Amino acid sequence: MQQFDLVVVGSGPAGRRGAIQAAKLGHKVLVIEQGKRVGGVSVHTGTIPSKTLRETALNLTGWRERGFYGRSYRVKDEISADDLRRRLIITLDHEVDVLEHQFARNRVQHVRGKASFLSPDTLQVVKDDGEVLHVGGTSILLAVGTKPYRPANIPFDGKVILDSDELLDIEELPRSLAVIGAGVIGIEYATIFSALDAKVTVIDPKPTILDFIDREIVEDFTYQLRDRGMKLMLGTRAEKVVKLDDGKCSITLDNGRVVICDMVLYAAGRMGATDTLHLSAAGLEADDRGRMRVNPETFQTTVPHIYAAGDVVGFPSLASTSMEQGRIAARVAVGAIAKEPQKYFPYGIYAVPEISTCGLTEEEVKERGIPYECGIARFRETSRGHIMGLDSGLLKMIFSMKTRRLLGVHIVGEGATELVHIGQAVLNLKGTVEYFVENTFNYPTLAEAYKIAGLDAWNRMGEIRHAAAE
Structure with a gap:
């Protein structure tokens, strides 16, 4: 069994920043990543893909120029899912290349496989080829991120009823889209597809959206959405989602109304990706959403040498703050001084x-x-x-x-x-x-x-x- 000063589970913003910080301080670091490539959710299904999709949509549709040339102005008349994916692949390859170079330059070791606890200081790693490794860590940082919440009553099929991870692999752009969930992810994708000229309906049981944002800003934002034809059905819950014989989808709401659309995106919440970690073997447990409770200053869990950072600890769940959390956790873990971050972050x-x-x-x-x-x-x-x-x-x-x-x-x-x-x-x-x-x-x-x-x-x-x- 190999022993490391710090073992990091997950290579997203928190994991990679924590690993590199500990390595720069002269410590032996291992990163375990279960995905096919390093980068975590941020690089492969979350932050980078959604922002790349947004930029591609705005460029190809000529969105930014419509103030001068009218709503009918387009750079490309027929935009396909492949058009959006082409730029995404180039961007993701670049991000992975940069991250692998950073690991190599700082002598951070990394291995692909699924990690789980055997004891508070020992992890088992099952690689894709079936090989099993045991690794020990003086300190361990959990930076496993989150995954989409998929309730049992939603008949996901990966084609027309999707979660936010699956949306990136669609074969055709829908002419109409219903988004269930008006959180940050739901609103981002709803507005991106609206810019692609899809008819978009947003459904959420709460009467308001983005409650942590200044109300005047949200009012201006929602006015713009409605002005361009988006439908916001707030204060109503999606009771039933059905795929119809003609390939369309039907959503029945709790007020009796029915929404018919080409595609449904379910984006009502995310779960901490902790279910396969066997936390009980380390003396840990997650909350009902799979998230870890930590000391907000040191990011220590209830087991002092085990830390957690990034989306798995909850709000604000930003790539920028996750990086800083990972850096602070790593410094505390290896006994270095960790300065308190600035009070205000964007x-x-x-x-x-x-x-x-x-x-x-x-x-x-x-x-x-x-x-x-x-x-x-x-x-x-x-x-x-x-x-x-x-x-x-x-x-x-x-x-x-x-x-x-x-x-x-x-x-x-x-x-x-x-x-x-x-x-x-x-x-x-x-x-x-x-x-x-x-x-x-x-x-x-x-x-x-x-x-x-x-x-x-x-x-x-x-x-x-x-x-x-x-």
């Missing part, structure tokens, strides 16, 4: 349009009783926005009336996930409204929206101050 939703947010929402500011003011900028107010043909897009900042510090930044529109980092930096550096008023931004850029929103807030704050003085 959240990105790669829908069409994008949403990105950092800091407190207006609802959270109200709950805390903080006197505040908001500044708003619309992308069409910027010269760059007009050049790009944007007729939508909104940037909102929230400031404390007492300290004048930025409390939150929320963006919906083209480039939101790139623009948010300016606000993130100001948040973490405790900047005030004066930064945006006095700073110079490149012209013409969408980043100019920060100055417009800053001036909007500054003017409002001044009006309130003068009124109070009177």
Whole structure:
């Protein structure tokens, strides 16, 4: 049995960052990956594929140019599933090549196979050819990620009734799509297929969507979706899904309505991929969704030398935060100092349009009783926005009336996930409204929206101050 300083199960964002961090500190590291190639869910079925699919759809449909040339404008008249897959394969090959090079450069060993605990410090690895390995770890990091939740009452067939992993392998693009689940994954895919001119219906039992996002941003977002013909059937549950004789699908809702479509995507939740780990042999157990409970500062489980990081520990389930969790867990595991991460991190939703947010929402500011003011900028107010043909897009900042510090930044529109980092930096550096008023931004850029929103807030704050003085 080989012994390692750190054994990492899973090679997604948390696993690979944790493994490389420990190796850079001079420790012997092994990564176990059950997939055919390294990269985990992030590279093969999640983050990278969905964002690649989005970019391909926007390019081939000419989506970004329709503000000038009309809704009928297209770069390619007939877009097939193969067109979308071609770019995806190139992107995934590149990601895998980069990751394998990083492992080799940092002398991280990796093996393909399914891992399970034999004891708290020993794992069994069953390789594809049937060979069984036993490996020991002074510390063990579980970074196994998640898999789609597949309830028994949904007749998945991998062709027209699918989960989010299977969607990437479809043979034909549907003319109509029903998405069950209005979470981040469901909304991302719903809007991507809407951009491909499919008729999309979103079904969710909750009356609202994306509840962790500022409500004003969500209202602007949902207006855009409905404006282009998407149907949001919220506050209603899908009771029954049936594949019809003509190949279409029928969804019966709890209010008696029936939705007929070419394809159904079930995207209502994910499960931690812990069911095959034999956690009980290590003295561990997962919750009812397969997720691990950890110390949020060290990412230790109830067994001190076993750590968990990434999507398997739950919210926020972002590739960016998973990487940081894996890095911190690895440093703690090998006895290195782990600095506390910055307080504010950005959240990105790669829908069409994008949403990105950092800091407190207006609802959270109200709950805390903080006197505040908001500044708003619309992308069409910027010269760059007009050049790009944007007729939508909104940037909102929230400031404390007492300290004048930025409390939150929320963006919906083209480039939101790139623009948010300016606000993130100001948040973490405790900047005030004066930064945006006095700073110079490149012209013409969408980043100019920060100055417009800053001036909007500054003017409002001044009006309130003068009124109070009177």
